[in-house]
Amino acid sequence: MSIVDDNGVAEFPAGLKVLIVDDDKTCLLVLERMLRKLLYQGMLCLSVITKCEHGSDALALLREKNNRFDIVICDLHMPDIHGLELIEIIVSEMDLPVVMMSSDERQGVIMKGIVKGACDFLVKPVRMESISLIWQHVVRKKIRLFAEFQQPGIDNINFDRLSLLQLSNDASATANRNIPAIDKRSLQCLKRRSEDSSNDGESSDEATNWKKPRVVWTQELHELFVTAVNQLGHGDDVPKKILERMQAMNVTYLTRANIASHLQKYRMHLQKESARSAGNRDLNAYQQFHPTPTPTAASSYPLPQENLANGDVLSTVPSQVDRGNNIFDLNIVSQLSHGLQTDASLYYPCRPNSLYHNDFPPSDGVVISKEENLQCTAGTVTELSNPFSAADEIIYDPSFLQEEVALVGLQPNMGGYLPRSSNYFGLTQS
């Protein structure tokens, strides 16, 4: 057994600990690389990667160091212990989320996950990125524990800034939890410091590693944006005014820069589309960008109450699910959110909806039945868009779960992958 605390620990935000288990050293390395990339993209928040080459060793380690790990990612096929066996033990003996993977010698590394534990017996192949959903769950759970109990054993957990910010984006939540807000100045300060590598040795400031989460422009958010732009009309559709409009629609978390950035992209698309439209008179394509009729009176925009649950406000992102080329497994997200929203309000009274793509309500105590898990059709499985380099290709094989799952009498659950062909700007061109 090799327990290798990652060399790059210092560059990770202090936070959560992952145990990865695979008898194949190459797989271990690849997985580690993937995790690093996700981390880099702000999709994961982890601090220590511990690698383990044998299932039995992993189990021993988990039993020995009870509180050492927050999540386990392990291979399905291991010589000493089958992954599903391991998962059963882990879930029954310790309350840890587990993500399972499988590898295939013919096609290189295949990452398939079964998520169990974190989501009350949610069994499902997941995309690699979905791990971050589980991750968020873990973060949330810890933070809640921390908030509720303030136990001495728990207070030494170092939550990373990313998750803290996501949790505390709402000002009142911030106040309630005594989490310091991060202002622009400190951000700039941090940035300057990270640029200036010739500076003195690392300060212990945990903020050093904090990364600002990115805004995800969901379909719904984009539609609000378009509505605002259309209301303003030509000449007036500048970032600041769009921002004001959107704030009037209760979208309060965006910055002017966010909107400026999106506006730039939007205008480029408009340009492209109108050029296309002029060329071949493809009106349908053009109209993709005008999904919502513009109200004539600029000030008479009705708040989209139908989008607001119980008079809640859209100070948060309107939807957790980006219907377009989102990076997450849509079904995972929707299943997680299904039935969880009410619970979520217990923990996040002001923010039942998620703000960022890797932000989702906790799922503790919510049972997702097998039937619900089986609602996906097994028919088409789309190869996923690959956020990584070719070397890290993730391939899905729909037949994967059949035999594995049969081993422990679980029902397979396929499909649900998103086509990569579209986003809210319409079909993407090849």
Added chain:
DNA sequence: GTACTAATAT
């Protein structure tokens, strides 16, 4: 000093 936006970085 603020805002806009093309260009560039991540």
Added chain:
DNA sequence: TATATTAGTA
């Protein structure tokens, strides 16, 4: 690629 940030300009 999507989004963030920068840099030049008004």
